[in-house]
Amino acid sequence: MNENITVRRVGANEASGYIETLADVLIDCVEGGASVSFMLPISRATAVEFWTRVAHGVARNERILLVAEDAKGNVVGTVQIVVDQPENQPHRADVAKMLVVRRARRQGIAQRLMAAADDAARAAGKSVLVLDTVTGGDAERLYERAGWQRVGVVPNYALMPDGTPCATTFFHKQLA
Template identity: 70%
Template sequence: MSDRLNESAAQATIAHTPDAICVRRLSAQDALDQVPALADVLIDCVEGGASVSFMLPLSRDKAETFWRGVAASVAKDERVLMVAEDADGHVVGTVQLVTAQPDNQPHRADIAKMLVHRKARRRGIAQQLMAAVETEALKEGKTVLVLDTVTGGDAERLYARSGWQRAGDVPKYALMPNGELCGTTFYYKHL
């Protein structure tokens, strides 16, 4: 009996530590409910210089409109949306698996918008999100994953450590949020 009590106390302690992160898949309704929190993460990342399709300044309205579109895509089974939440239930990271692909690529999916709030970085959250989205990809019957990231950016180390293969670079592919050109590196992974 005392072992069970100690186990319960340990679990309660883990659940309330600042490093306790829960990664979960959101339903379409969950995604709609989390639009403000997801917008916070997106805005923070863009303000921190992440080249993730948005330019500065990124308005809350534009960020929330984007996430409502993602929720609609989840409802149509076109994508999977994952979030990382801290011990208090606050969304601190997110990643998407775009499952809607052409007819000749039913086995493939794209990884998109891998974002971690700056206040939550350097805690392994991105790695947890990537592992979880790969698990979800397999559940969806996807065995070839593709993603792109800023050439020379911090995310490249994460992908290399996680077994992703570099496919190549395209110089001047996109813009940083401040308008500066940046290269993009493409990666793939066979599950």
């Protein structure tokens, strides 16, 4: 595990300052084949537009944004907790867009981001977390190791960035 990585919550007043950097992270991940709702070729404008919406959600307390930064302050990973849920689900949150740049993978960064997401969700009063991921991918194994429970698989649920259909596995985690 890389000890030179800091994981922290991005405050509502600073989220907009991360848009360009997070756009770089998203582009790197999509260009690396990550199925995270975007298709190739992904434009910078598309990535910036997405992170602008996220920053607005953070400012409205609808989302929690976490980043992993290296010793030089470069963002190498991120994850979100969507806390704005329907009235009958105030105890639940969605974990979304767990991204680690390709050059920083296999260093324990995703594991640290997920642990921080659990802590942030608990602090926000959430006791049930849900997420989905590409079936058979590295992230699926990460979530299982982090105590997430597999709910099921939906074949052909989404597309990989190159347009190939992929199955999606849904997970949940009950926080203590």
